[in-house]
Amino acid sequence: MKECYLGIDIGSISTKGVIIDERNNIITSSYIWTEGNPVNAVKKLVNILKKNLPKNYILKAVGTTGSARKLIGLMLNANIIKNEITAHAIGTLFYHPNVRTILEIGGQDSKIILIKNGIITNYAMNTLCAAGTGAFLSSQAKRLGIDVEDFGKYALKSKNPVKIAARCTVFAESDLVHKAQVGYPKEDIIAGLCKSIVLNYLNNVGKGKKIEPPIVFQGGVSKNEGVVKYFKEVLDEDIIVDKEGHLMGAIGIAILAKNNKTGNNYSLEVNNIKFETKAFECNHCSNNCELLRIFKNGRQIDSWGSKCGKY
Amino acid sequence: MDKIGLPRSLFYYYHGDIWKTFFSKLNIPYIISPNTNKEIMDRGLKVSNDEMCLALKNYLGHIDYLKDKCDYILIPRICNYKVNNQACTNFWAAYDIVNNLFDINILNYNIDLEKGESLKKGLYKIGRKLNKKPLEIRKAYKKAIYEYNLIKKKNTQINLNKLNSKKTKILIVSHPYNTYDSIIGSDIIKYLTNEGAEVIYSDKFDAEKTNKLSGKLSKNLYFKYSKESIGSIIYAMDKIDGIIFISSFPCAPDSLVNELVMRKIKKPHINIIIDNNSSFTGIETRLESFLDVLRGNIHV
Numbered sequence: 001m002k003e004c005y006l007g008i009d010i011g012s013i014s015t016k017g018v019i020i021d022e023r024n025n026i027i028t029s030s031y032i033w034t035e036g037n038p039v040n041a042v043k044k045l046v047n048i049l050k051k052n053l054p055k056n057y058i059l060k061a062v063g064t065t066g067s068a069r070k071l072i073g074l075m076l077n078a079n080i081i082k083n084e085i086t087a088h089a090i091g092t093l094f095y096h097p098n099v100r101t102i103l104e105i106g107g108q109d110s111k112i113i114l115i116k117n118g119i120i121t122n123y124a125m126n127t128l129c130a131a132g133t134g135a136f137l138s139s140q141a142k143r144l145g146i147d148v149e150d151f152g153k154y155a156l157k158s159k160n161p162v163k164i165a166a167r168c169t170v171f172a173e174s175d176l177v178h179k180a181q182v183g184y185p186k187e188d189i190i191a192g193l194c195k196s197i198v199l200n201y202l203n204n205v206g207k208g209k210k211i212e213p214p215i216v217f218q219g220g221v222s223k224n225e226g227v228v229k230y231f232k233e234v235l236d237e238d239i240i241v242d243k244e245g246h247l248m249g250a251i252g253i254a255i256l257a258k259n260n261k262t263g264n265n266y267s268l269e270v271n272n273i274k275f276e277t278k279a280f281e282c283n284h285c286s287n288n289c290e291l292l293r294i295f296k297n298g299r300q301i302d303s304w305g306s307k308c309g310k311y
Numbered sequence: 312m313d314k315i316g317l318p319r320s321l322f323y324y325y326h327g328d329i330w331k332t333f334f335s336k337l338n339i340p341y342i343i344s345p346n347t348n349k350e351i352m353d354r355g356l357k358v359s360n361d362e363m364c365l366a367l368k369n370y371l372g373h374i375d376y377l378k379d380k381c382d383y384i385l386i387p388r389i390c391n392y393k394v395n396n397q398a399c400t401n402f403w404a405a406y407d408i409v410n411n412l413f414d415i416n417i418l419n420y421n422i423d424l425e426k427g428e429s430l431k432k433g434l435y436k437i438g439r440k441l442n443k444k445p446l447e448i449r450k451a452y453k454k455a456i457y458e459y460n461l462i463k464k465k466n467t468q469i470n471l472n473k474l475n476s477k478k479t480k481i482l483i484v485s486h487p488y489n490t491y492d493s494i495i496g497s498d499i500i501k502y503l504t505n506e507g508a509e510v511i512y513s514d515k516f517d518a519e520k521t522n523k524l525s526g527k528l529s530k531n532l533y534f535k536y537s538k539e540s541i542g543s544i545i546y547a548m549d550k551i552d553g554i555i556f557i558s559s560f561p562c563a564p565d566s567l568v569n570e571l572v573m574r575k576i577k578k579p580h581i582n583i584i585i586d587n588n589s590s591f592t593g594i595e596t597r598l599e600s601f602l603d604v605l606r607g608n609i610h611v
Contacts, residue, residue, distance in 0.1 A: 085600035
């Protein structure tokens with residue numbers, strides 16, 4: 001039997017999973033939509049991975065990252081639960097040991113990670129506002145009646161991108177509506193939108209940071225050729241976009257899980273786990289904590305949000 | 312006997328210790344609103360308007376909580392501590408805002424050193440208004456200042472000792488009414504402490520020193536409290552591992568000063584802006600990864 005290690009990255013929009021071997025090579029991977037239900041998404045994901053995993057492998061570690069990392073970590077009994085910044089850096093460093101700058105734009109987060117000699121030296125993340133992230137692109141795609149996956153192709157067709165306010169998405173949206181009503185062609189508007197994402201990112205997240213090559217661009221938005229093109233244009237540097245770019249967080253957390261393995265075996269059998277969460281507001285004092293209680297097979301295994309520790 | 316209400320927000324974190332001794336010594340009963348909880352914050356959100364910062368909304372919640380529990384509420388107006396040491400405009404305006412929004416009796420004093428209005432003058436005025444004799448007032452004031460200085464000295468010493476700690480040292484650059492408020496900042500402090508970091512506070516240094524030191528980052532700042540917080544960065548720079556800026560949304564002085572400072576300093580830092588989001592998840596991700604960066608112990 002050969003050992004293998006599972007890494008899962010549960011983002012707001014998509015859920016990514018990989019299984020790697022001793023040498024960090026990907027054995028199998030999957031990428032599905034979270035659809036607002038991380039528990040179901042992970043069950044689906046694990047089933048896909050299980051189907052594709054050769055029978056001679058045995059699972060020795062599980063790691064979770066992404067915004068639902070704590071919940072899913074509990075569900076799968078993960079041996080490591082880590083934030084997505086660290087996970088992304090580790091994943092990227094494995095493929096690009098010389099990387100200096102990682103640009104990442106995801107569903108609701110965007111971040112920049114600066115690396116020197118293989119060590120993270122600084123990073124920044126968007127403030128709690130989701131301006132200039134994937135969520136904004138998908139909502140605008142819906143407005144324009146185009147699949148967000150086709151955005152890049154439309155953007156590349158444009159020769160003359162329209163100017164769109166880059167600071168705030170509310171302003172950007174009203175700019176967008178005006179330009180569309182005035183009669184600008186769709187591809188010019190989409191190209192303008194892609195450019196505004198780049199400018200917004202550099203103004204908001206990248207400000208004051210020295211962006212040095214080699215630069216790797218990741219996250220769901222890196223699949224958009226339009227955004228990649230304008231990053232190249234604005235930064236005047238080559239931008240590396242990996243085929244596996246969307247899996248970097250999952251690979252990183254799988255590597256971390258491998259490095260922290262406990263010696264136990266882990267199971268990919270998730271269909272029988274009854275995993276429930278119940279939310280309620282505790283009214284015992286004026287804090288009115290919003291509590292989330294987590295049940296595994298009918299038994300409460302954890303609860304979050306309590307300020308006093310009563311639950 | 313008249314009872315004084317002391318809102319545990321904004322000014323409380325600067326003058327609260329003085330108020331408590333002053334009123335105790337004069338035998339005047341007082342009530343302090345509790346640590347901010349959801350109910351108080353909700354009350355504040357209800358009476359405030361959209362352009363106020365979270366800290367001011369919170370302050371109004373404390374006023375609303377106290378309004379039928381006491382006879383007077385103490386609301387100072389802090390304008391300036393001489394030239395180029397202004398307070399934030401909310402510190403000027405709080406008295407008038409409350410006066411317009413609530414039907415309550417207010418005890419007020421002004422701090423406007425450019426015009427000779429000092430804390431001493433203000434508290435003497437309040438003492439007289441509450442029918443206390445000049446000698447009593449003088450004694451109470453002296454005692455209040457004496458004890459306040461003792462507390463300050465002790466806190467400063469604790470803060471300085473932390474600079475020699477072996478743990479990961481993080482300087483929190485933030486206004487005390489945000490740092491120590493149980494809804495705004497204290498979850499962040501709690502998280503960092505639980506994760507084994509040493510937390511050092513920008514407001515617990517010798518304010519005179521930090522005020523002067525701020526000149527090394529910017530010569531023409533005129534906000535007193537901002538000067539002191541960024542002066543602490545210069546003061547502690549060589550001994551700390553990283554800096555976390557915390558501000559409440561939308562803070563005018565912070566949006567200028569923190570931005571300026573972040574471009575000039577070389578230390579790793581993050582900026583956390585708090586509005587009334589009830590979920591801690593987003594903040595936790597930022598704090599956890601920041602600690603990972605500072606500790607630099609993550610490798611492929």
